[in-house]
Amino acid sequence: MSISTNLWVWLAAFLTLTIYSFLYKDNIMYKFAEHLFVGASVGWSIAIIWHLTVFQYIIDPIKEAVLNKDVLGFILVLVPTIIGLMYFSRFSRSKGWIARWPIAVTMGYYTGISITPSIETNIFKQVEGTILTSFNPGSLGSWWALLLLVGVVTTLFYFFFSVKHAGFVGRTAKVGIWFVMIAFGASFGYTVMARVSLLIGRIQFLLHDWLGIIK
Amino acid sequence: MKFLTLFGILFLIIQGGSLYSEIVVEDVPNDAGEALMITWDLPDDVGNISMYRIYRLDPGAEDYILVGKVENPNVNVFVDHDPRYPLHAGTEFVYKIVPVDFSQNEVESLGTSLAVSPVAQLFNFNKVNSLIATLFVFAALIFFLNYAKTGKGLFIRKIAGLDALDEAVGRATEMGKPVLYVPGLSTMSDVATIASINILGPVAKKVAEYETKILVPNRDPIVYTIVHEVVKESYLEAGRPDAFDTDQVFFVSQQQFAFVAAVNGLMMREKPATNLFLGMFWAESLLMAETGNITGAIQIAGTDSVTQLPFFITACDYTLIGEELYAASAYLSRDPILVGSVKAQDLEKAIILFLMIACSIISLIAVLAFNTYAFNQVISAIFSF
Amino acid sequence: MMKFWLFLERLDRRWIYLAIGLSVIIPLIFPFNSPTTITPPTVNLWNYIDSLAETGKPLMVITDYAPSTSPELDPMSRAVIRHALEKDIPIIIYGGLYPQGFGMSQRVEQYVIDEMNHKKVNGDTIIYGEDWVLLPFIPGATAVIMGMGDDFHRTSPEDARGNSLSDLEVTKDVRRLGDIGLIVDISGSSLPRLWLQYATTRYGVPVGVGTTAVSAAEYYAFLQTGQFVGMMGGMKGAAEYEQLNEDLIEVKVRRVASIAMDAQNAVHIFIIIIVILGNISFFVMKKNKARRF
């Protein structure tokens, strides 16, 4: 193994190092990499939108509809295209409000589809998993399941907004916060490994793919 | 059609299953008419059979096609729902079951079924529980909205992170530095983004009143469009429309880490006195919050992303946890109607708590005292879908 | 001593960054082979794969991941493939249901071949088609699993090099998924559950899993119920597998995951130490301040 002869690899290695230089302090190399990254990534998104959305969802269906004389199909693509074009009214000082139409369609769509899945995954599933369905005083697992129920109940108490957090409610909510803190500590500690793996990946790239120091 | 098959089954039962072929085809309910269930009587010589092949005759077709097989000779049910051989609601299909012996030869068919068509339903009865919950939530909200109009019970408990907003904006004013507001990295599809925009309004207004500057970088172009209008409007409401600079609210990049690279650079260069991270965040939460710590900004975060909360808690001065983010617009405005909706949420929470505890107690009594698991089945029927 | 605590209290973050960087770089260049304790999920997987040697049924290794998780998952693919090649278990290497996985499987294949051919112990080299086969990417998502379940050769008539599957020693008797001894899905996503759902439930092929440390938590439940035969969780799981390879079948190669684990251990220990030291300095300083006022 020896140092890479591929110019692309050298470019990637250079950019990797410029980002790490930010750890020391902000500098011109980082500023260069940052602006290159932002510009190139927006350019990339545009190319992707051009090929995958503009062609696949607008131009090709319109062409197809025209060829097949499919009036309904044509209208079904034309209408959202016109609604989308309404965004451009923002460029005008007096007609900017027209952009509210595409925004209204987007809001209606997303709020409408978010409700029922939230009921199912955030509420039903969590409630079902928490309810105790059997209890065997001799088995440790049963006691842990009870602890789980206590944890969920007390955590929920913390989220009561229209009741003063004093007395019973206050004490219960406090227990809930304990559960929350333990959970946060656990997730923090658990995530370290995944993050370090990312760094190992980059260092392996530098030492193996670029410098060829390690196998 | 379903009733016909039911009659068919009844008829077969009465006849002892001897007159007609014993292959029964039924519609699978609560779907778009994409599946049929076929059952048949096990033949007498089950011991010589290795598997069954299920053949289907599509309308207009000349030959049966193989749509599946059952590799256990003692199983006599098959659900035909394979995207490779789709079924269509309203057209009739005929099935034939052919057993296969241990030398892989097909033996005599068990007969053919009546022609049955799958039915597309107008309501999915498996989701009736979600529907009831949705209607209940609706009713609770409307009830509390009306109740709120009476002006009673507008109490909301203290939310430290929101109380600190004033102080945080004030600090930026004193230092003559801008306020940085990141409305999350997601699109409008995350309701957390909407919640963040609802908070941004009052915050931007306060910033405008204090004659400070607010910087709002955006990752999603639609969010950018909306946020731009909200901030502009807030400056107008504060009576300082001329102080609004259109570049204060800007679009950066849709690439997650390109956005972070730019925002981190911005923090290092502009040194905002206050950073507000409210909305939906992923791995970038800590990247931004730690950079903000280095620049010494006062930081308030709020997200419903459970995986990122631990990082905001460690790196920010105040953190709105989950539902607190959604209660924020009511808390900040004290608008009776919005407070009413928070009360509705509290009622729903109380009901959920009651259900969890009551169901646990009842099912424990049922299991321990009466030794029956019947109630557990009721519970899973209520909460599954 | 007081000075030390004061120094810690005011420590610039950049010293920590430097220490973290060194904790990763040094072990990668000079591995120190920290001990690996082997856990049951990994042993179960290793044993199951080892037992395939007796049945003669092939092993299917699926590299269902993208470059972002490859530091964690590549070592798993390599270790499993090494194991199978050492024990003459026929292997089918497959990139999984998404196109990116094919690139991963090509890379892993190349790496293992290079390593094996360098060794040339007893002049014993490996031969494509007799020892392993690389499948191409097949579009169709879930339908591909069902297709393989019914008729393997019809779903994937050729391998990635254009040979007919019925001409290759490894695959000529694999008429359907049920003829495969074990599927090991290496993935950081929820795809192993999909394979479980289709391959195991429908076609009775056992599934083992290799996954990232983050996803491992959710798979424990499936291990307890015995739905997966075994699991490698994160870099540590891969390191355990390498250890088993070395201890039980004497595979002596550069243990990528074990080396990465050295770095992981160093970073974890470093963080724990600085947090503890930070707290001591916090209390010493607090006491000190209290005394002064």
Added chain:
Amino acid sequence: MLFKRTLPLLVVFVLGIAMMIQYFIPHPISQSFKEGADNWIRIIGAFAIVLGLASFFHVHTRKIMRKNKDSIFSVVAIVSLIGMALIGILGKDGLDNWLFSNLYSYIIVPLDATMFSLLSFYIASAAFKAFKARNAMAFALLVTAIIVMLGRVSFGSFLNGLVEWIMVYPNTAAQRGILIGIGLGIIATSLKIILGIERSYLGGE
């Protein structure tokens, strides 16, 4: 007023309710309505990028006009944007163009991965700076974090059982509590939007 406010709010209401109802209807008509709506949203969303671009160019041209030492970086941003977009759109083979895919793999991918990997430095410094036992709860947080971290290293496997217990019971309990609260918050916020109670997203009059 009608076109500026009332009708847009009506659109939100009607579409919101329609999307909610379609969820309960398995009939093919409802399915194709959903697919159609998905397509519409995709098409409409594609146009917003133009506003994003306008903002991008406005910000950077202004920085260039200002002619200070950082102006050059705005040139870098604009040039790389235009270059990347043109190669992707006009290049041979479309998105499979070799230059486009190399620019992606050797510029965007390493920058992305390296930014992401900065987390391993920040997670350490955040732990050092913030994990101070200021009170009992902060103590609980830091002790759990240390136990879990120890349990993850090679020689900490004696803690495996404890770590798994923490992840499965207290951790799940708190997450469930938070998730239920979030669910209620999402539903309430969505309903407020659908009913037109919360309408700040539309801007002023």
